[in-house]
Amino acid sequence: MAKEVTVTAEETAEVKVKTPKEKKQPVSRKDMTKWQWTLKEIKRNGTAYALVAPFMIIFCLFTVIPVIVSIALSFTNFNMLQWPDFVFMDNYIRLFLDDDLFITAIQNTLIFAAATGPISYLLSFVVAWFINELSPKIRAIVTLIFYAPSIAGSAYTIWAYIFSGDSYGFVNGWLLKLNIIQDPIQWFRDTTYCMPLCIVVSLWMSLGTAFLSFIAGLQVVDRSLYEAGAVDGVKNRWQELYYITLPCMKQQLMFGAVLAITGAFGFGGVVDALAGNPSVDYCAWTITHHLADYGGARFEVGYAAAISVLLFLMSFGSNILIKKLLSKLGQ
Amino acid sequence: MAKVAKLRTRKHAVVLNRSRGGDTGIAVMLILMGAFMFLPMLYVVLNSLKPLDELWYYPPRFYVVNPTFQNFSDLFRLMNTSWVPFSRYLFNTLLISVVGTLGNLILSSMAAYALSKIKFPGRDWMFQLIVMSLMFSAQASAIANFILMSALHWIDTYFAIIIPAWGSTLGLYLMKQFMESSVSDAVLESARLDGSSELNTFLKIAMPMVKPAWLTLIVYSFQGLWQTGSSIYIYSEELKTFSYAISQILSGGIVRQGAAAAASVVMMIVPIAVFVVSQSNIMETMATSGMKD
Structure with missing residues (x-):
């Protein structure tokens, strides 16, 4: 309702400007059907469409259409050579009933996502909140220290040396020296340690864009709100955080959550470099590995498409869910 | 008023209701977490400066006693033995990065302007679609993308990397949000009434006002x-990238630990x-990055 009113107001304003020239047709929205109005608006905004078109075409071609095509292919047994046969739910049935490795992959992905997503999100916010009251120069330096690992490219391979399996690895060397262990531990080759270590490393490099967004968001919270809060009886920083800061940060929190969830489900690259591909006993095998295996190595494209559809649904679904939850914040 | 009088003042700003215990606790936590983040990075740099005997010292030392640039010269020697001249890998990466970033910048700013400052039918669902694309990782569309690339005969060409980068959405999202809040509608409206065409308004008025957002987009696209x-x-x-070539050196195993650390430092x-260099501009852009319901 509100929208219609503003549009009409704008239209009348425009008509007023044009009156000297074209007095004959004082067209207002009331005289037209919805479609006529839309058509007229489309014609009037040719430039706008010209401006969005190049981006939207490339975006649709390489992001939107591939998702739709994946969904379609997931119901077929396409192998890149023959025309795809429609097999309905066979791929999905095979995934859940006849593919033990996929069950491992989905378990690992969920564990990774449940561990890295929320923790990196909280870590990003907590650190941003901690450094909010530092002086600008020190804050810039601390920001760099926490943000650097996420943009440092291959630097995370240092963890492979820190937790190297021989006695020259940093951790093994010292544990041996201090007689805590007698034989070196095969960190990334041991199913007990492999997953937790991969999670630690991915947390190490997870303070990225969301973190920056939180820092900037905290800076623009209106300071007078804090002062008003103090006068109105906010007793300590925790109450201030809960009653003032968090509600003001809602939009940044939403943006950060989207990035954290997407990152958590796309996880896999870190594992390859540290634990090898495939990892020992598939202990860190994720959906992205399974997908690359069937799509890239075996060319069972229909099956791989089904895997990618599930990955898409898990990531997208969690995003929608968290968005719903966060929108309740401060209400 | 009594309460206001109690407020402590620090040099830079008024700070409210802060207990010393809380300050100390936060400082301790921050130092612990900072150490967890910083020490591995420092270790990479220190390892790259260690001579061979120190890399194999037992028990392992964190610091370096006789720093040397030997590892870096080893790295360059390894680079020269590669099958394709190393400068070619670097050229590929620079070409991909520059052309990809430039295209993304141009297309994104055009689209961001239209999406934030012009009202036209379809605008809202277009932006919804872009926000949705932030909600899943690229792997989810990789299979179909591969088929598309083969259909376009773009396999084994630069196009397969560069063109999809032009349509990357994070930069557009950030720029659109920034334009929405920092370019005032009144200024644009008065320009339009003065007879400025939409294209002119975009190029001459809106674009100069969103320099921090350009820079952020450039940094993000370039880094990626x-x-x-x-x-x-x-x-x-001969079409592979610098990062690929470096990763080949990294995977050379434990004997190349020094050169690998040097390679990580270079990367x-x-x-x-x-x-x-661009931190302050990026932070300015991030201040408007929030996502509305």
Whole structure:
């Protein structure tokens, strides 16, 4: 309702400007059907469409259409050579009933996502909140220290040396020296340690864009709100955080959550470099590995498409869910 | 008023209701977490400066006693023995990064302007679609993308990397949000009434006002493309990237630990330096990054 009113107001304003020239047709929205109005608006905004078109075409071609095509292919047994046969739910049935490795992959992905997503999100916010009251120069330096690992490219391979399996690895060397262990531990080759270590490393490099967004968001919270809060009886920083800061940060929190969830489900690259591909006993095998295996190595494209559809649904679904939850914040 | 009088004042700003215990606790936590973040990075740099005997010292030492640039010269020697001249890998990465970033910048700013400052039918669902694309990782569309690339005969060409980068959405999202809040509608409206065409308004009035957002988009796009490693689309050795070549050295095993650390240092210097230079602009853009319901 509100929208219609503003549009009409704008239209009348425009008509007023044009009156000297074209007095004959004082067209207002009331005289037209919805479609006529839309058509007229489309014609009037040719430039706008010209401006969005190049981006939207490339975006649709390489992001939107591939998702739709994946969904379609997931119901077929396409192998890149023959025309795809429609097999309905066979791929999905095979995934859940006849593919033990996929069950491992989905378990690992969920564990990774449940561990890295929320923790990196909280870590990003907590650190941003901690450094909010530092002086600008020190804050810039601390920001760099926490943000650097996420943009440092291959630097995370240092963890492979820190937790190297021989006695020259940093951790093994010292544990041996201090007689805590007698034989070196095969960190990334041991199913007990492999997953937790991969999670630690991915947390190490997870303070990225969301973190920056939180820092900037905290800076623009209106300071007078804090002062008003103090006068109105906010007793300590925790109450201030809960009653003032968090509600003001809602939009940044939403943006950060989207990035954290997407990152958590796309996880896999870190594992390859540290634990090898495939990892020992598939202990860190994720959906992205399974997908690359069937799509890239075996060319069972229909099956791989089904895997990618599930990955898409898990990531997208969690995003929608968290968005719903966060929108309740401060209400 | 009594309460206001109790407020402590620090040099830079008024700070409210802060207990000393809380301050100390936060400082301790921050130092612990900072150490967890910083020490591995420092270890990479220190390892790259260690001579061979110190890399194999037992028990392992964190610090370096006789720093040397030997590892870096080893790295360059290894680079020269590669099959394709190393300058070619660097050229590939620079080409991909520059052309990819430039295209993304131009297309994104055009689209961001239209999406934030012009009202037209379809605008809202277009932006919804872009926000949705942030909600899943690229792997989810990789299979169909591969089919598309083969249909376009773009496999084993630069196009397969560069063109999709033009349609990357994070930069557009950030720029659209920034334009929405920092370019005032009144200014644009008065320009339009003065007879400025939409294109002119965009180029001459809106674009100069959103410099921080450009810079942020450039940094993000460049960082992403700079780190392009081995790709399923590229199999010719002479089209592969710098990051791929470096990763080949990294995977050379434990004997190359020194050179590998040097390679990591070389790879991380560029994105970190770029961030340091543009930090204040990026933070300004991030202040408007929030997502509305």
